[in-house]
Amino acid sequence: MKDTRSEIVRLASELIRSVGYNAFSYTDISKQLNIKNAAIHYYFPAKSDLGIEVIRQNSSYFTKRIERWKNLSNRQQYVNYITMHDGFIDTYWTCIVGSLAPAYDTLPENMQKELQKLVDLIIDWLTDILTKGKENGELIFSEPPRTKAYMIHSALLSSLLMNKVLRNDVYKSIQEGLLNI
Template sequence: MSDTREQLLEVAERLTQTKGFNGFSYLDLAEEVGIKNSSIHYHFKAKVDLAIALVERTHDDLLTAMADLDKSNITPEKRIKSLISYFQGYIKEEKYCLCGMMAAELQTVGPKVKKRLVAYFADLQAWLEKQFKALGHKDAKVRALQFVSALEGSLLLARLENKPSVVGQALGNLIK
């Protein structure tokens, strides 16, 4: 298995999270990985294919993280708090959520990416709904929507104001 492809994804992920998918080029990517920019086309024929791979990778990551939390023997409340930490980690590296970023750039990434973004947020919301149900909340579905909204918005503000604590403050009332 090609290590280069993996490296390209890692660097592209970081660049998307920091500068946006329209904020870097194949040349930026190539220089960081140490190959020629034309060689990237071997791994990702067009830039949109890179975008698709990035969203799928991020989605898979999230599914794995959520499945791990499901397996672990802790309360739903602690599961949710762990998920918050998962996202909060972005802030100290001045990153934003990759799927949130692409959702902002929605009109430029094409329908295939859009479809996968919808799936990403649907899965995130579904998992949260399950946790809220386990906590006995009648409004689990709406609460999950409120949570995802507040999460994405607070990640934006936290990075802007350089205050990771903003994320916890914005989500605090939804957990208990």
């Protein structure tokens, strides 16, 4: 049986990915988990505390994932990154960065800082993979690796957002283009 705190975080993560941070409340969580709002406040006194935990868990998941990938070729790590959100397609979810970035200016400062750390982690890792892949010929592109990392990450984010709106194959189309480097 899962503990209450973990279930609160899991559900908050799902709500952020599906409806956005500003569109859900503790009541949405308490109703689905059949608990009182006070139980959520016990673990997360402020909604931003819950938001920070969701971001930190995503950072942790990403760190664990890239740790598992570290012995793979740069190309395979890149492919894994490009395809890691495939499970979101049927639910029309976006990644946590794509969910929170549009609301960035409305987020509390402590959440903004945590989101910046996550984006830096992703971009730094992706830049490193692109740099090494370009140097050894596994990945071919003309832009500087950091610029390419920004382009790739932005394309993935926007493809998930557009998939949510258009409900078509935009994500897969963008993904196919990104895999051709």
